[in-house]
Amino acid sequence: EDQVTQSPEALRLQEGESSSLNCSYTVSGLRGLFWYRQDPGKGPEFLFTLYSAGEEKEKERLKATLTKKESFLHITAPKPEDSATYLCAALYSGGGADGLTFGKGTHLIIQP
Amino acid sequence: NAGVTQTPKFRILKIGQSMTLQCTQDMNHNYMYWYRQDPGMGLKLIYYSVGAGITDKGEVPNGYNVSRSTTEDFPLRLELAAPSQTSVYFCASSYLRAGQTYTDTQYFGPGTRLTVL
Numbered sequence: 667e668d669q670v671t672q673s674p675e676a677l678r679l680q681e682g683e684s685s686s687l688n689c690s691y692t693v694s695g696l697r698g699l700f701w702y703r704q705d706p707g708k709g710p711e712f713l714f715t716l717y718s719a720g721e722e723k724e725k726e727r728l729k730a731t732l733t734k735k736e737s738f739l740h741i742t743a744p745k746p747e748d749s750a751t752y753l754c755a756a757l758y759s760g761g762g763a764d765g766l767t768f769g770k771g772t773h774l775i776i777q778p
Numbered sequence: 779n780a781g782v783t784q785t786p787k788f789r790i791l792k793i794g795q796s797m798t799l800q801c802t803q804d805m806n807h808n809y810m811y812w813y814r815q816d817p818g819m820g821l822k823l824i825y826y827s828v829g830a831g832i833t834d835k836g837e838v839p840n841g842y843n844v845s846r847s848t849t850e851d852f853p854l855r856l857e858l859a860a861p862s863q864t865s866v867y868f869c870a871s872s873y874l875r876a877g878q879t880y881t882d883t884q885y886f887g888p889g890t891r892l893t894v895l
Contacts, residue, residue, distance in 0.1 A: 670820070697880045709782075709868050709886035710821075753821075757880060765811055765836050766884060768820035 672769035682743050687772045689754030690736040699737045702753040744776045782887035790893045791859040799854040799890050801869030809872045810852040814865040859894045
């Protein structure tokens with residue numbers, strides 16, 4: 667069964683304390699690995715798409731990387747406004763739906 | 779450019795009532811999707827559409843119906859509401875370019891929070 671697993675479920679950091687969020691996937695025929703940010707009461711906001719192992723993308727304090735089994739979202743010197751739930755999702759060739767398979771998310775809190 | 783819009787933002791239904799959740803996108807995307815998000819769970823795909831007049835089931839379609847008469851609109855219909863349909867519903871859209879085998883990034887609306895009592 668195609669699955670996406672995110673860890674940790676929740677993470678509390680001090681402002682400026684760098685860390686990484688993990689997304690492991692067991693899907694066949696990965697077409698793309700997506701990272702979204704979701705604020706309370708809002709819809710997921712697109713951050714990055716990674717298509718092949720070794721690919722990296724950066725945006726401000728965030729950097730996403732991809733291997734054949736997992737993806738990492740590295741957050742460097744985070745600020746309180748980076749607090750949110752970060753969702754990982756995989757698009758794979760196994761089904762006809764072309765929908766995303768989502769992980770449960772990592773709830774990130776940055777304390778000032 | 780509003781992107782993906784959804785109405786209503788909130789709704790409370792009684793068991794057995796019906797309603798339609800509205801979704802509109804102004805990005806000329808051919809693919810549209812409906813997901814539901816339950817606490818502590820990942821988003822689950824309910825239905826999707828690859829273009830006007832073409833829809834198909836996702837992972838959790840039971841209790842829902844969809845139609846797509848235009849490129850812009852993709853309403854989700856609940857016929858006999860049940861407590862198990864209490865959830866937050868998100869509509870999304872993406873674009874499949876000619877010659878590609880899979881779509882570009884999916885963009886999401888703000889969601890509809892539905893409670894069935």
